[in-house]
Amino acid sequence: MRLLLLSLAVVFSSSAMAQSGKALHDAACMECHASLGGGDPYELYQRDDRKVRSLQDLQSRLQFCMRAADVSWDSDQQKAVVDYLNSRFYRF
Numbered sequence: 023m024r025l026l027l028l029s030l031a032v033v034f035s036s037s038a039m040a041q042s043g044k045a046l047h048d049a050a051c052m053e054c055h056a057s058l059g060g061g062d063p064y065e066l067y068q069r070d071d072r073k074v075r076s077l078q079d080l081q082s083r084l085q086f087c088m089r090a091a092d093v094s095w096d097s098d099q100q101k102a103v104v105d106y107l108n109s110r111f112y113r114f
């Protein structure tokens with residue numbers, strides 16, 4: 023029973039984290055990307071010649087784009103956004 027509760031807690035907290043990664047991303051990153059992607063903010067992550075080729079690339083791109091978006095996320099928030107982008111688009 024304890025183990026069950028523990029695994030439920032893990033499942034819930036990881037989905038809460040993906041959720042907050044999406045919330046952070048959607049608040050800070052969509053507008054500029056939409057203007058680059060012809061109105062579609064997700065185009066950049068899905069185009070054939072996308073630039074990000076590894077988890078490492080994704081992390082460095084996030085650092086760069088955080089400055090462009092003028093946000094200063096702590097490492098948990100950065101990880102949540104990387105997890106969100108990776109699970110939804112990149113799948114490294």
Ligand code: HEC
Binds near residue numbers: 058
């Ligand atoms: C002021 C504009 C701007 C903002 C705000 C911005 N970006 Fe970007 N983003 C760019 C540009 C420019 C590129 C590169 C496009 C290219 O290479 O053609 C890019 C590319 C990316 C890529 C790589 C796409 C690929 O080719 O695989 C990722 C990932 C990314 N941004 C994440 C983010 C995240 C996360 C945020 C929010 C913190 C964000 N960006 C906010 C301008 C912005």
